[in-house]
Amino acid sequence: MPKDIAGSIKSVVYSEASARFVKAYEAKQLSSKLGSDWDKEDDPLLTEVKREIKKHYLQAQSYTCAYCRQKIVVEHNGAWDTEHIAPKDIYPGFMFVPENLCLSCKDCNGAKSNKHVLVNKSRRRFPNKSKDYTICHPHFDVYSDHIRVIGEAVLYLPRTKKGQVLIEMCGLLRFVYGFADYEIVDLNIGAKVVALGTALQNAQSGFEQIAIAQMLSTMLDDGLRAAARRELEKI
Ligand SMILES: [Zn+2]
Structure with a gap:
């Protein structure tokens, strides 16, 4: 940032x-x-x-x-x-x-x-x-107080309720879902799981832990689905 x-x-x-x-x-x-x-x-x-x-x-x-x-x-x-x-x-x-x-x-x-x-x-x-305001406000709030961005993985972790509302309102999880259908999904997932694992270890609140766990779960689901689809196509 x-x-x-x-x-x-x-x-x-x-x-x-x-x-x-x-x-x-x-x-x-x-x-x-x-x-x-x-x-x-x-x-x-x-x-x-x-x-x-x-x-x-x-x-x-x-x-x-x-x-x-x-x-x-x-x-x-x-x-x-x-x-x-x-x-x-x-x-x-x-x-x-x-x-x-x-x-x-x-x-x-x-x-x-x-x-x-x-x-x-x-x-x-x-x-x-x-x-x-219900969201973290560009003029009245400091973004990093409410949302932590893990740059390498383009992941958004809410630190507060206002941060969570902004993440949902602006669809910031699109960066997680966005790669689900790409061919190279498995490579991305490896790097992102590592980044998320580190983030989970360093999570500063239960709020962050839950958000990270949800992202991991989504990513693994997407990754498994994509991998399974590719294996089926080989048959
Ligand atoms: Zn934007």
Whole structure:
């Protein structure tokens, strides 16, 4: 994990023109705001606000997804999604709040989608504290306090309930399931089982132990199935 986002992410500061646009939007009645306002294509001011957001968070996150922490060094706009931590379709009022914004990879954004992240779902004012969220929050929490990433094996171990919710919400176990059908599954499994075995020995809590045991079990099941299938194909 790059050092510069080891803590929480630095918030975007809008240019004067963009700040005026945001202020005007936020002054509107909540009932006239929609998540789809974000996607209007005929407003050059909105386009500029979105450009500033993306440019800022690419640097602030040093090309690293806020949720899976995979690094993707690609400038192209399409490689990154601007992510509304409290989803804009449910909370259009928080659409431009800097602390509700970050960048995520397509996979995490797709998995997280419009899932609820607030403890109090009917919040009107922007919730600006860690305890207001069910997931470990890119701005209000320190990722490594909640999730341990075993880099070599791309495994995510929850250290807290918030970490566990984020892992489930963003589908971070896809990195475990993802290789199940590859031809080289057995080679991967060997390396990953070793990494997991070490992690299990070093587990700092019962929570981590259970998570590791579940991953081992999934991996071994997948590996055995794949191996059995290959043996059957030889007959
Ligand atoms: Zn991601």
